[in-house]
Amino acid sequence: MDKVIRWGILGTGQIARALAFALQEVAGAKLVAVASRGSAGADKFGREFGVGRCHASYQALADDPDVDVIYIATPHAMHAENTLMCLNGGKHVLCEKAFAMNRREAAEMVDLARHKQLFLMEAMWSRFLPAIGEVRRIIDSGEIGKVAQIQSDFGFTAPEVGPLHRLLNPALGGGALLDIGIYPLSLSAFFLGPVAAVQAVAEMGPTGVDLQTAFSLLHRDGGVSSCVCSIRAQSPSDMTIAGPLGHIRIHNRFFQAQTLSVETLDGNARTVEFPHIGSGYAYEVVEVMRCLRAGLIESPLMPHAETLALMGVLDTIRAQIGLAYGADQVRP
Structure with a gap:
């Protein structure tokens, strides 16, 4: 049996809990440590998930000799520092x-990981879902022809959050773009290839972050994508991924892909179900562990170069819509 891989989780919020449940679903994964900014949060999380070591500081987890890999579950603005x-x-x-908050921060993270020969991956969990893998297989088979366009939307409403909530607080990287716009951007690039140009518009909110953003992508190898993200509309x-011979539709919450349909010009149509384990986060855990056991420092499905390129696209979109963060100021 492969060696057990010991995980630590940095942060104790909702996404940290989702990853903790996912670790329980993967053979060979063991959650051994958690860290919060104080003992109360870490201890509560530890009791819920049976974690042996509950650290009252993030640094203590980083220094824990009995942890192999750490999941960063803090708000965007803390990702670079924590990583x-x-x-x-x-x-x-x-x-x-x-x-990260921008490409410059992301490059610092990647450079250090490469220098130290340590594994680092962006947790774009949707890429590892079985249904997304099937979409790639269908595209590669030529069934719908060379993909020419992708249309996607991701929107939800959060009417009760205040200006200090992470969704609206610029100090925490608030706004629709960084929170959920990365999903249609990342999957569009996954299916159509690198982005050559982007045009964006946005509705900005009173705290200075985007409430909803629409952006169109021109891909380097041909094809266009149209993407919308919103935290004020339940979309x-x-x-939909379309080529000259037909289209594929990922239904209802494409980022959690479980149902897809394929229709082709010759009249064939089918719908396929891909139920996934738990919430779906287990698949990225499996990929991390596969890479660690293979001695890799990056995943071929979410490589460093693509993460950096997509952060650059996000920087361009933010410049176009006037969304700036404190992290954009170059440190002396």
Whole structure:
């Protein structure tokens, strides 16, 4: 049996809990440590998930000698600082998306991981779902011809959150773009290839972050994508991938893909179900562990170069819509 891989989770919020449940679903994964900014949060999380070591600081987790890989589950604005700390502690890292606040931060993270020969991956969990793998297989088979366009939307409403909530607070990387716009952007690039150009418009909110953003992508190898993200509209969250011979539709919350349909010009149509394990986060855990056991420092499905390229696209979109963060100021 392969060696058990010991996980730590940095942060104790909702996404941290989702990853903790996912670790229970993967053979060979063991959650051994958790860290919060104080003992109360860490201890509560530890009791819920049976975690042996509950650290009252993030640094203590980074320094824990009995942890192999750390999942960064803090808000966007803390990703770079937390990742660099863990890498300097000799830990492999799975960092929640959006990977960083900007490309400059992302490059610092990747450079350090490469220098230390440690694994680092953006937690774009949707890429590892079975249904997404099937979409790639269908595209590669030529069944719908060379993909020419992708349309996708991701929208939800959060009417009760205040200006200090992470969704609206610029100090925490608030706004629709970094929180959920990365999903249609990342999957569009996954299916159509690198982005050559982008045009964006947005509705900005009173705190200075985007409430909803629409952006169109021109892909380097041909094809266009149309993407919308919103935190003030409950959208279907579908994705349609079309070529000259037909189209694929990922239904209802494409980022959690479980149902897809294929229709072709010759009249053939089918719907396929891909129920996934739990919430679906287990598949990225499996990929991290596969890479660690193979001695890789990046995943071929979510490589460093693509993470950096997509962070650059996000920077361009933000410049076009006037969305700036404190992290954009170059440090002396």
